[in-house]
C-alpha cells in the first residue's frame with residue numbers, strides 16, 4: 001500500500017501541535033518559491049492548486065503532478081500535493097487518478113445534503129487509492145461570496161452538524177468557517193475560538209483554516225493550539241508576487257520578464273518563510289517536520305526570513 005504523504009505530515013503536525021502551511025502554486029515560479037522556502041526553513045509544506053488555476057495555466061492534472069515532481073527533485077523537501085477548492089466531483093476524481101495526495105471537495109455553496117453526497121462520493125473513490133479528502137462545512141465567505149451575504153449563523157460551522165457530517169462521510173480533514181474569510185479584510189477577522197474548540201471536541205479530524213490572509217499571528221497560534229493543522233494562504237502571497245512585478249516594472253521599465261519574475265519569486269519565497277516560521281513554531285519553537293538530513297548539493301536559499309514574522313499578516 002502506498003504511503004500517503006499528507007497523512008504522514010499531518011501525524012507529525014499533530015504530534016508537535018503545529019500546522020502545515022498550504023500554499024497555492026500554479027507555475028514554475030510559484031512552485032520553486034514554495035520549495036525554496038520549505039528547504040531553507042527545513043519545514044514540510046503542502047503545495048496546492050485549484051481547478052481554476054489549472055484552467056488559467058492550461059495545465060492538466062497529470063501534467064501538474066509531473067511538473068511538481070520534476071521541480072522538487074533537486075530540493076530536499078517534504079511536501080504533499082493537494083487539490084484546492086474543487087466544486088465538481090469530477091475534478092476530484094481526475095486529481096485522484098493523477099496522483100495527488102489529497103483533494104478538497106468544496107460543496108459549501110450547495111445544500112447540506114448535496115455537500116454530504118458529493119463528499120461521500122469523493123471519499124469513496126479517494127480512499128480506495130489511499131488519497132485523503134478535505135471538505136468544508138459552513139461557508140468561508142470572501143471573494144467568492146455573492147452580494148447578499150447570509151447571516152453568520154448560516155455560514156459558521158455548527159459543531160454538532162460537523163460531527164454528523166464527518167461520521168457519515170468519513171472525510172479526513174474538515175475546513176471550518178469560524179470568522180475566517182477569503183481575500184483581504186477590512187479589519188482583522190474575529191475568530192470564534194469557542195466554536196473552534198467545540199468543533200475540535202466533536203470531530204477527531206485535523207481542522208483546516210482557509211483565508212489565512214489577514215489573521216493576526218496570535219490568533220493563528222491560538223487556532224493551532226485548538227486543533228488547526230492546515231492553514232491556507234492565497235491572497236496575500238498572490239499579491240506579494242504581483243507587487244514585486246509591479247515594483248520592478250516601475251523602477252526598471254526595461255526589465256526583462258525573467259528579471260521581474262525572479263524578483264517576484266524571491267519575494268514570494270520570503271513571505272512563505274515568514275508564515276512557516278510562526279505556523280510551525282507555534283508551540284514548540286522549532287520546525288514542524290525537520291528533515292533528517294540536508295544533501296550537500298541542496299539549494300542555497302537566497303532569501304532569509306524577514307522581519308514580518310511577528311507582525312500582523314495584512
Ligand SMILES: [Zn+2]
Nearest residue numbers: 182210211232
Ligand atoms: Zn479557501
